[in-house]
Amino acid sequence: MSSKNVWFITGAARGMGVDIATAALAAGHAVVATARDTQKVTAALGEHENLLALSLDITDPQASITAAQAAVDRFGRIDVLVNNAGNFYAGYFEEISDQQMRKQMETNFFGPLNVTRAILPVMRTQRSGHVITITSAAGIIGQEFCAAYAASKFALEGWMESLRYDVEPFGIYTTIVEPGFFRTELLVEGASSIWPELSIDDYAERTTATIAAWKSMNGQQGGDPAKLGAALVAIAALENPPLRFVAGADVVAGVEQKARLLLDQVDAHRELSSTMAIDTSND
Template sequence: MSKVILITGASRGFGKIWAEAFLKRGDRVVATGRNIEALQGLSDQFGDQVLPVQLDVNDRQACVEAVNRAKEHFGRIDVLINNAGYGLFGAVEETSEQEARSQMETNFFGVLWVTQAVLPIMRAQKAGHIIQVSSYLGLIAAPVLGIYNASKFAVEGLTETLALEVKAFGINVSLVEPNGYATDWSGESAFQAKPMEIYGPVKDAFQKAVSVPGFFGQPAATAEAIIKLVDAPHPPLRLLLGSFAYPSVRKVYEERLASFEEWKAVSEAAHGSN
């Protein structure tokens, strides 16, 4: 049976690739984007299978209206993929208040608004799957991406809590955590904070690290993984994407556990005596 899938940020990158993959296999897709003209190609190719919707996820009321329109048009929403977001590059000290707030508005609050809008529909259906596109940088940190890291850490905490709250309603929840991919996330879609010379060496080291051959995955290769996730009867809470994600996360988590163990006595003493 074909599914109705709502994808935010579907005009480019992962969102467009996944929308095309679902449409090609016969699913119906609600494709949202800030610029509806950028979604015209999907409509031209797939006709009535796709419903293009202009949406700025920073606008909470617009999120409610877009979700309700999707429900009215197709009769249900089986899957929500919260994909809209962008990267903000800059050291923490370099980042302006407006840049930080804008990053959180889109990457965190946008996810929250669309999620809240779809929950009543999925609860009424007693079924649904909410997929939040996070990042492996929602599990570990990288320099020069502090506010982006923070936004994805926030999405991780929100989503893990959500999964506990809605399981009884028949709603599955997943986090997709890609490593770096060759999309325009770090190019045209990215924002750069005003640089401070003192952070030049940190940025040079970061650039050297991501310049390793093969560091960036091929976006088209993720389509099969997303289809498997959507089709899984018991989907995982977390799905890492890319060959660099797992070893990077494992290394950091092993270091964290070792540090917790080293300071265990201090931690336990801080509880006090009963």
């Protein structure tokens, strides 16, 4: 890819998406910034000759195709896709309604699939590109009160790890980004955070306490999204970008602990795990 690339960023009207778009523009790249409301994109990023603000509901496959075509019509290509848009359905599994669970998957999982499906033909034609998908620490480490959210992010991780093999022959890179707690609008009630619809007495006390705890963390997160935006611009410029980028010291510690736990669990039952082969001695 050249030093000036075309970035296509979803969820670019607020939160992390604004900082990623700002960093890409500052580095001299062209940016296609998408959100449901283009006026909010323009309000957040301003007017810029290298900026194209587009309305996009990522849960609408046809809208993704239309947005991808508009990007190509304006800039001629798409070099970097950042799947950033998403939301957070919080709660204990039994208190999250079936409809909420499905909405969580529709936005956080099927949304990025829609956008990527629309843009990959462009990248394949170019024989170059980079798909960056923002998952979460909850995409590699299960967490309390995150049953729906973690499920959607774990699904993204599996898809991205497998997508790599599909697109590498066409010169297309993939990178999973796992942010920890960054000071974005993810925990803003009604903006990105949605609380459980159902109520079960056994969970009531814990649910009340956990919601209060989550609300208290809003605005107190330690991660700086501007620094993450700059880091992604640097990663996209690498000759061999990483398959996974763990973003934040809190996630680094968590992933290290998870890796050790996995190895410990393998070792704990290695002998039993290794006895599953069909016995062919009597064949």
